[in-house]
Amino acid sequence: MILTPRNRTYFRKPFPRARGDYPAFFAQQSQKDCFEELDVEKCKVVAALDKHTCPICGKLDGTIIKMSDYEVGSTAPPFHPWCRCTTAPYFEDMEGIGERYARDVETGESFTVPKDMTYEQWKAIQDKKYGAGKVDTERKKVYNEVADKKQFEAYKKRLSDEVPKTFKDFQEFKYTNPEAYKDLTEHYRYKGRVPEATKEDFETYKAIKAIGIRGSIRVPALPSQHAYILEDKSSKRDPAHIMHRMFERNISADNVQNYIDNALFSVKQYKGTRRVFYSKEGVTVLTYTQDYDGIDWIAKTTWSKYDFEETVEKAIQEAIKHGK
Ligand SMILES: [Zn+2]
Numbered sequence: 001m002i003l004t005p006r007n008r009t010y011f012r013k014p015f016p017r018a019r020g021d022y023p024a025f026f027a028q029q030s031q032k033d034c035f036e037e038l039d040v041e042k043c044k045v046v047a048a049l050d051k052h053t054c055p056i057c058g059k060l061d062g063t064i065i066k067m068s069d070y071e072v073g074s075t076a077p078p079f080h081p082w083c084r085c086t087t088a089p090y091f092e093d094m095e096g097i098g099e100r101y102a103r104d105v106e107t108g109e110s111f112t113v114p115k116d117m118t119y120e121q122w123k124a125i126q127d128k129k130y131g132a133g134k135v136d137t138e139r140k141k142v143y144n145e146v147a148d149k150k151q152f153e154a155y156k157k158r159l160s161d162e163v164p165k166t167f168k169d170f171q172e173f174k175y176t177n178p179e180a181y182k183d184l185t186e187h188y189r190y191k192g193r194v195p196e197a198t199k200e201d202f203e204t205y206k207a208i209k210a211i212g213i214r215g216s217i218r219v220p221a222l223p224s225q226h227a228y229i230l231e232d233k234s235s236k237r238d239p240a241h242i243m244h245r246m247f248e249r250n251i252s253a254d255n256v257q258n259y260i261d262n263a264l265f266s267v268k269q270y271k272g273t274r275r276v277f278y279s280k281e282g283v284t285v286l287t288y289t290q291d292y293d294g295i296d297w298i299a300k301t302t303w304s305k306y307d308f309e310e311t312v313e314k315a316i317q318e319a320i321k322h323g324k
């Protein structure tokens, strides 16, 4: 590929310079002057063959620039802030003669490769040696090191033993086990929401969620609270709904309270204005109220195990299976 002002896809105009980039701009500018003095007609982009090189520069490695199109920060490096690319004179009849340096992505040792080897070829060789995706993985480790370190510390603090022991192991895990890593991030968030949850609670939560219980599920259940059996004045249809249901279903006030006290898990619904407590014996739903002084939650409805839907039945079974 020849890089011209027409196909310079990355920066149509030289990009704004970051403070650290002035040396790179000056170096490339003097490189240009030097090539012109030597009557060089074309030059070639030379990216570093190591794990620090980004995909943009990697793709541009080996591309040819006519000196007439040479524009620092656009068709010629730097291609982006902190770009490490340089240029070298290009002569058709000299292709393949000489060597260039490359680094091993794992050991960091440098070695020489034929001069016309491109970044993509070097990458393919490294990936073959260490397994597919190796170069990308190692680059991510380098690029994200600062953020990953913060994340590692936060994860260790919240999840202790669940997190790989060392930072090195953590990064390796993060970039090579996407499924397991996703599970760890989910566990981290879950423990943020439910601080007292054990690993087993988290597994129970996932199993219940998978069954299709809707709302924000919590294992263990929310702390117990008193179920006031009062009229729900905000209900236009049936303010005494809870009393009707208790009567129809032969559920006592003690039962209503016991379903809460012995809940295996709870679920928040309606933007947190409903709390549903699920126990082996039955379910009690509380609703937020502003109708009574000093009382925030009243019982909304209840049903016993004889009226469990299939999903609730399954969810209860999952909780029991996980040792609840
Ligand atoms: Zn780059």
Ligand SMILES: [Zn+2]
Binding pocket: 047, 057, 077, 078, 079, 080, 083, 084, 085
């Ligand atoms: Zn570069």
